[in-house]
Amino acid sequence: MTYYVTTAIPYVNAEPHLGHCLEYVQTDVLARHHRLRGQDVRFLSGTDDHAMKNVTAAREAGEDVAAFVAHNGQRFADLGDLLELSWDDFIHTSSDPRHRPAVEKAWTLCAERGDFYQKSYTGLYCTGCEQFYTPDELVHGLCREHNRPPEHVTENNWFFRLTRYTDRIREVITSGEVEIQPVQKRNEVLAFIDSGLQDFSVSRPMARAAGWASRSPATATR
Template sequence: MTERSFYITTAIDYPNGEPHIGHTLEKVAADVVARYHRLLGDNTRFCMGLDENSQHIVRAAREHDVSPQEWTDLMDDRFTRAWNALGISVDSWTRTTEPRHFRASTELFRRAQERGDIYKHVYAGWYCPNCNNYYTDAELVDGHCPNHPSITPEWLEEENYFFALSKYEDKLRTLFAENPEFVTPASRFPEMKALLDSGLKDFSVSRRVREGGDAWGIPVPGDPTQVMYVWFDALTTYITAIGFPDDLETFETFWPADSQVIGKDITRFHCLYWPAMLMSAGLPLPRRIVVHGFLTLEGQRISKTTGNIVDPVELAEEFGPDPIRFYLTRDTSFSSD
């Protein structure tokens, strides 16, 4: 009997601050599923990691008077300590500063270039540094980021490389029509349909290296004046973790992923951008994107931005990991806030 493979991932975290309880819902849920498949005897791989190549990190490092690499190394220790305290059984811990990830991101970008899906364009828009995304005037809420109400986006205008997302609009429609469970729960489908119906816009996949600034990130192939935009880089982590492009035997064993577990604020990136990037590279698509709501405290999302965070290590030291895991899996509403 052939051993069945099972691959599950969670979103990778920005290590611009300490890990907190808001990070734990999807990690614990994915860990429970990974453990279940191991009990079934499946060849299971569980991927988590850190999204280190963003301006978040550069700013945090400057505030603490250390280099970006020193900061990410420190945060790597803090995050792994938190997940160990909660008994998270991750198999493939992946950092975007690793050489293997540079190779994977470069290969994915190169394939998009060869397909004619990368071009240069001057972009202007409202940029939120907390979610690394541009917004139009219509998408702002009273002048603030829709996902970070305390953040006022900054207006940016510069020449970057873009990915031709609009080219894949029809293929994405077909994907959703033929695979109704690609995005779960079904309540998340209307948002994706609305984005498709409004017409998909090509998105920036690079940032210019500022003169005299830190060239922090993965260089664009053939253009050292630009580094990859964090979403193109970060999404590639899921295939870096299983060997792409160096160990194709392992990669083909586990890809496509069975479940990719994410928060509701990053659905467009995982349900639209990511499938299009994989189509461009000629790679299979994940089988399912599982979307969860936020942990809230007094009606507000628990996050570093709002400042209402709870330290998971302190909780685990006081109560032990099992009560926390039990509460998160039994007494919270996974698909809604």
């Protein structure tokens, strides 16, 4: 069986910093360790190009989004040589031709199973975090992370029925079919599931994304 290891894929709203280097080297150590033990290893990394953060940062820099993303994305890819990383692949999600068909396949499979539905949603949205918050998650009305007030945003989005899978997710973890290490993290995940999972938004309107997005294949009218 292939040992598969991946880094997180960073937003490219800025150039990489030391924290990214640390993560890449740690992942590289794992990949090399398993190769030395004779295992077949696939070590993957890449960039998350379609984040709203990237659009905002490009605007602030007065640059075209695609050019801004390509420049910063390349700086991340360059760490491969600089740090002598042994990754097998590095995927830029906006420009790698393999990415879009894979996303469309995943979307279509979910859509065919009835996992998506549309809902108009009004909420407090932090562009820094790229997520909606409830009022009680804020501190004096401000995002904890960014220390600024979120925007009131109303939009019609596609939601994924995560609630439909609550029992199944719980079962694969408790049975050991999916192993989470260390055990404290496993318990945190189980406690999170027991606190009640929510369906979550998997789209954003083209207008808010300033056209910097992949159009969802099952939603040709949007």
